[in-house]
Amino acid sequence: MTETTDFASGKGHRDENFPVASRLVRAELRPAILAFYRFARAADDVADHETADAAQKLAQLDRLEAGLRGEPGASPEGNALHASLKARGLTDRHALDLLVAFRRDVTQRRYADWAELMDYCRYSAAPVGRFVLDLHGEPPNLWPLNDSLCAALQVINHLQDCAKDYRTLDRAYIPLDAFAARGLTVASLSDRQAVPPLRDAISALAQRTVGLLHQSRPFAERIADRRLALEVGVIQALAEDLALRLTRRDPLSQRVHHHAVEAFALALRGALGVMGKRFGRIFRANQPGLHGSS
Template identity: 45%
Template sequence: MQMGQMQASKRPRDESFPVASLVLSRAHRDAVLAFYRFARMADDIADAPDLKADEKLARLDSLEQALVEGDPKIPQAAQLHAVDRRYGAGLVEARDLVRAFRRDAVKTRYADWAELTDYCAVSANPVGRFLLRLHGESETAHGPADALCTALQILNHVQDCQPDQKRLDRIYLPVSWLQVAGGETAFFEPSNASLRRAVLNGVLDRVDGLIDRARVLPERLQDRRLRAQSIATLALAQRLSRRLRSCDPALTRVRISRADAAMAFLRGLAGAARPASSRDTDITAAAVRRSGSSFRLGMKSLSADRRRAIHAVYAFCREVDDIADGALPSWEKRRFLNEWRREIDRLHRAPETPIGRELARASSLFRLPLGECHALLDGMETDCQERVRLADDHALNTYGRRVAGSVGVLSIHVFGAPTAQSFAQELGHTLQLVNILRDIDEDAALERVYIPLSRLARHGLHDAPASVLASDPRFARVCENLADEARAGFAAADEALRRLDRSSLKPAVLMMESYRRILDRLVARGWGTRSGKLQLTAVDRLQLIGLAVRAA
């Protein structure tokens, strides 16, 4: 069979995301279909199981040459050539796709996230660039369009991880990430669901970040029909990400339902009928809602501007903490933290993320000391280590200052009490001690021990696997001493509050009281009979709400 007569493996309606939906104009839709047919032909060549790599490369070369010349012998190439002559879009982008398909012909593994996203830059992003050029859109849409296309591509990689591996021996998920789950074989082993889920969630965390970056795309588009399709596509991407979090794509293919597609289509039509606007505040507020943190009670007591600012601070903290705790290689974690360092450094120029834009606004309004963001990132670097041990009290104090004191200092600027810096740092240290005591077993599972080795040595304990240390009866006595320090820290905070404006520090006070209750429950439970992570009860939360009302 000649190349131009090859039967396509898929049709536009078989794809996970809209290809040439009815919301586009007829002329543009025909051009998109021409682009799709060419891309589908090239993709089918790269994925053909009965062709060797050399034959695939030769066919892709011929296909690209036919595109450049508009060879009528290959209708898919000739039609796209004609589209490019009419609209000035298609040729460059399709040739980038051919570059990606050449990689598929010879490459079956990707080492890390950077290598994967570099592949997406030629296998997915050109599709968005083609649509933008076809509709005469501004370059300001390129960044968010690239983010969306990369997100869609990686969602498809997760969605198809099992058939890609079985049919083509091709795995797009980074090899180094799979090693966290024990390697490729262990990752795809049906019984290893929990290990696989940790890695998949790490991938989806990065995808969700890309989707968040893409949410400004509709407001940057002038063509109402393209705007409608972008809104629908964003909705479908979010929906598929949520489904992939709740289902296991290594066991069954996860799909978007017809109801999901219909709802996204209606959302797109509704969005096209009015000026588009993204709300970065939705993203930071959602991070707070998902957390379930007791700090939410204190946030609600703030004015609208201050609440919006503390949401930004909290979302940033949550984001970098999730990176440090994720099931990723330690060097990948550090790379992602460094991306946040660069984002902090450009806050007052051109932040690229929704959280960054909200932090920039908060910094402008409340003069946030952004060095504290870097201090927090320094603390997260400690958590990125594959094995965490603190040598002595100085190391503990330094770590606490970075991961908790930094948050306290940022918060008091938002609260309107910047002179309470000493109080914020000392309270942050106390809250971190409670965190350490509360999360002993959870941290031990990650091979982390935050109680200094010098303290353990006083009780005859020496460095060992974290689970061994945490289960030793002598470890409980060290915990008792640390609990006494935390109690003393709360007493010192009470005394400091007598000299400060307690009303402006109400969110901090509510946070302090939440943690004091946790400490009381930890002490009452004892240190030798730990059973899971202790949480505040519903009664505790009601009492804290009452405290907030009385303090209002």
């Protein structure tokens, strides 16, 4: 297996749980986001391939990095992202950070505790949002809010797919201390239905994810680019609903993902919420008598 296509899952940006380069984002910026997404998708597909061995995966991730650094013919996805970043004067730091996480996926199948999982999310999720912020010219002081939201999205995906990850890749992102505290082992993820202690563990992690989303709630309001703010508001609303579902549903035996109508309604609510806050702020700024009021 020597080409990216050998590892491809066939999954595209429209198959993700959360919007990627949606119509809310400025049209001239969407190609750069899609170049970043295709690079990340190619790396993710390599790390998650069910039959390739670790050496093959790491070699292919090296090729993606070589392409990202501008080596001709090393990787089409890497070369395309390199060209996109160079054209806009953007750093390759965020894409390189992603590769740290994907290499970790190849070599590490367990996480000891929440702190270790959050360190993984720092590389697997936060760089995506940081790149989008850089692309829009937003300041780095927004990174902490971005990181909270991106970590929450990552944990939601992990919890939704916990059984599949274990069964197909022998990979568990639910921290080992969550199993041990309830007298469980990782093997409990192979059951058709989660036993009550496992449901409790998943619910507790979902509650911690709700906490991350509480931290990220001011994020959209503080983004200068109006259209990006709307997209972040949509993602925040979708994530909050999924995190709450995971506090009460069993991802081993129940559907957690949104149906299309549910996703649309939540997206609309998220976008309208951001618009309302922005218009409210503008209105207050134009009313001298309201300055300094609480």
